[in-house]
Amino acid sequence: MRTVIYGAGGIGSVVGGYLKLAGQDVILVGRPGHVRAINDRGLRIISPSGTRLVRLNAVTGADELEFRDGDVSFLCVKGQDTERALDQMAPAGSNVPVFCFQNGVRNEALAARFVKDVYGVMVDMWVEYLVDGEVTVRADPPGRFVIGRYPSGTDPVIETVAAGLRSAGFYVKVTPDVMPYKWGKLIANLGNAVDAVCKAKPQDVAFIYHAARREARDILSGAGVSLVSLKDLDREWPESAARTVSGEGHGSTWQSLARRGAAVETDFLNGEIVRLARRLGLPAPVNEGLLRLCEEMVARREPPGKYTGDELAGLLGLK
Numbered sequence: 001m002r003t004v005i006y007g008a009g010g011i012g013s014v015v016g017g018y019l020k021l022a023g024q025d026v027i028l029v030g031r032p033g034h035v036r037a038i039n040d041r042g043l044r045i046i047s048p049s050g051t052r053l054v055r056l057n058a059v060t061g062a063d064e065l066e067f068r069d070g071d072v073s074f075l076c077v078k079g080q081d082t083e084r085a086l087d088q089m090a091p092a093g094s095n096v097p098v099f100c101f102q103n104g105v106r107n108e109a110l111a112a113r114f115v116k117d118v119y120g121v122m123v124d125m126w127v128e129y130l131v132d133g134e135v136t137v138r139a140d141p142p143g144r145f146v147i148g149r150y151p152s153g154t155d156p157v158i159e160t161v162a163a164g165l166r167s168a169g170f171y172v173k174v175t176p177d178v179m180p181y182k183w184g185k186l187i188a189n190l191g192n193a194v195d196a197v198c199k200a201k202p203q204d205v206a207f208i209y210h211a212a213r214r215e216a217r218d219i220l221s222g223a224g225v226s227l228v229s230l231k232d233l234d235r236e237w238p239e240s241a242a243r244t245v246s247g248e249g250h251g252s253t254w255q256s257l258a259r260r261g262a263a264v265e266t267d268f269l270n271g272e273i274v275r276l277a278r279r280l281g282l283p284a285p286v287n288e289g290l291l292r293l294c295e296e297m298v299a300r301r302e303p304p305g306k307y308t309g310d311e312l313a314g315l316l317g318l319k
Contacts, residue, residue, distance in 0.1 A: 001024075001025070001070050001071070001072060001160060001161075001164065002025040002026070002027065002068070002070065002071045002072075003016070003019055003024065003025065003026050003027075003071075003072055003073075003074060003164070004026075004027055004029065004065065004067070004071055004072070004073045004074070004096070005026060005027070005028045005029065005073075005074050005076055006029045006062070006073055006074065006075050006076065006077065006085055006089060007029065007030065007075060007076035007077030007078075007081070007085065008028035008029060008030030008031075008034060008035070008038075008058060008076070009030070009034075009076065009077075009078075009129050009252075010125075010127035010128055010129035010135055010252065010255070011076045011101055011123060011125060011127055012028065012030070012074065012076030012077075012101070013028065013030070013034075013043060013045075013127075013129060013135045014045065014125065014127050014135050014137045014142060014143070015074060015076070015101065015143075015165075015168075015170075016028050016043075016056065016074075017043050017045045017052075017054040017056070017135070018045075018142060018168040018169055018170070019164065019165070019168045020054050020055075020056045021052065021054055021168065022164075022167050022168040022169070024164055024167075024168070026056055026057075027056070027057045027058065027059065027065070028043075028056060028057070028058040028059070029058070029059055029060070029061065029062065029064075029065070030058060030060065031060070031132075032060050033132040034058070034129075034132045034133060035058040035059060035060050036132070037132040037133025037134075038056065038058040038133055039057070039058055040133075041053075041133055042054055042055045042056075042133075043055075043056060043058075043133060043134075043135070044133060044134040044135070045134075045135055045136075045137065046134065046135070046136040046137070047136070047137045047138075047140055047142065047246075048138065048139065048140040048244050048245075048246035049140050061088060062088045062089045062091075063088075067095075067096050071096050072096065072097045072098075072099060072157070072161060073089065073096050073097065073098050073099065074099050074101050074121075075098050075099065075100050075101060075102060075107065075111065076101045076102065077102070078102070078103075078252070078256070078263070078264075078265040078268075079102060079103065079104045079106060079107055079265045079267070079268030079269075080263045080264075080265055080267065080268065081263075082100075082102070082106075082107045082110050082111070083110055086098075086110060086111055086113075086114040086115075087114070089114070090114045090115070094114065094115055095115070095116070096115065097115070097117040097118075097119065097157055098111045098114075098115050098117070098118050098119065099119040099121050099147070099161065100118065100119065100120055100121055100150075101121045101123050101145075102121070102123070103123065103185060103186065103189050103252070103265060103268065103269060104182075104186060104189075104265065104268035104269060104272060105179060105182050105183055105186055105272060106268060106272070107268075108120045108150040108151070108179075109150075111150075112150065117149075117157065118149075118150040119147060119148065119149055119150060119157075119158060119161075119178075120147070120148055120149075120150045120178040120179060120182055121145050121146070121147050121178070122145060122146040122147075122178065122181040122182050122184070122185050123143065123145060123185070124143060124144045124145070124185065124230065124233075125137065125139065125142060125143030125144075126138040126139050126143075126245065126249055127143075127249075128249050128250065128255060129255065130255060130258060130259065136249070138245055138246050138249050139243045139244065139245050139246070140243060140244045140246075141169050141170060141171060141243055142169060142170060143170050143171070144170065144171035144172070144173070144237075144240040144243075145165060145170060145171070145172050145173070146172075146173045146174075146175055146178060146181040146233070147161065147162060147172060147173070147174055147175070147178065148174065148175045148176055148177060148178030148179075149176070149178075150178070150179075151179070152176055152177055152178075152179075153176050154174055154175070154176050158174055159174065162174050171237075171239070171240040173237055173240070180226045180227050180228045181227075181228045181233065183220065183225055183226070183227035183228075184227040184228045184229040184230060184232065184233070185230065186216075186227075186269060186272060187213050187216055187217065187220075187227065187229060188213075188229070188230050189251075189269045190209075190212045190213055190216055190269055190270055190273070190287060190290075191209045191212065191213070191251070192251035192252060192253040192254070192265075192266070192269060193212075193253055193266050193269070193270050193290035193291070193293070193294050194208050194209055194212065194290065194312070195250055195251045195253065195254050195304075196250075196251065196253040196254040196256075196257050196264070196266075196294060196297075196304045196305075197290070197293045197294060197297060197304070197305070197306055197307055197312060198305065198306075198307050198308070198309060198312045199304075199305035199306070199307065199308060200308060200309035200312075204309050205309040205312065205313070207313075207318065208286075208309070208312060208313060208316065208318060211286045211316070211318055212270070212286045212287055212290060215273070215284055215285075215286045215287060216273045216284075216287060218282075219273055219276055219277045219280065219282055219284060220273075220276070222280055222282060223276055223279075223280060225276075250304070252265065253265065253266060253294065253304075254304045254305075256298075257294075257297060257298070257302070257303060257304040258303060258304055260301050260303070261298070262298070263298060264294055264295075264298055266290070266291050266294040266295065267291065267295075270287040270288075270290045270291045270294075271287075271291050273287040274287050274288045274291055285316065285317055286316050286317075286318070289315060289316040289317070290316070293306075293307075293312075293315065
């Protein structure tokens, strides 16, 4: 089995790198600068257990791939890039199973429009990608995944993929009902916007994180959406929670702003709550405000950390 990592950013590069270190067949698809650095010098992975240089193949697009029987694709792009990535992949690999290693809950439905076999993956990792050819993973083991067929079920393909990931050092749980885990992770990811727009330390603005998540839980409860939070997962799968974490990092939205990216995935996180609230006729001022602020900063190409904690609380109506 060959694994095609489509979207070699932080998550994709770390997953692909660890799979390669375990002796598996991997190819990365990523941005030109990152791909060039990997092909020239290798992928540098910095982790709590040390720094490793991984030699693996990388390309810049699906048109450089020749899919073959037995391939699987790990879709690791941000939500705003999902449809474009699938559109590029479809002509070459429409029969290739797609595993959505992504935050948010909309990617699987999008993928199901393009391919027959779609799998949801709840991703819990601390990674950073700020320099081409280099990624940092801040936990050891490097991450945990909950995987299931979309919209429900399991099959032998999942078991094969899970075995490969476990052999590479990841914790993996297979479930027939993956989406509640992805909703639970979405709740945690609502804080990415706070981390991105605010320069304060997380402990100093914990009340803002709590407000965004509490608002979302109330809306999901009103919509009848079931979820399994990361704390619930810790309780039902305690061995996966026992990881060594090194240093303090920032979330993917902060990293996108730091790279002056053209878009962030806030619309697929806080925006998901806002859309659901509107459908139900409910207010969602905290998540709506965070979505607006992130979109404004992207449009102006502003770096992360624009607001103090007090300023952000005032803008969100929390003072």
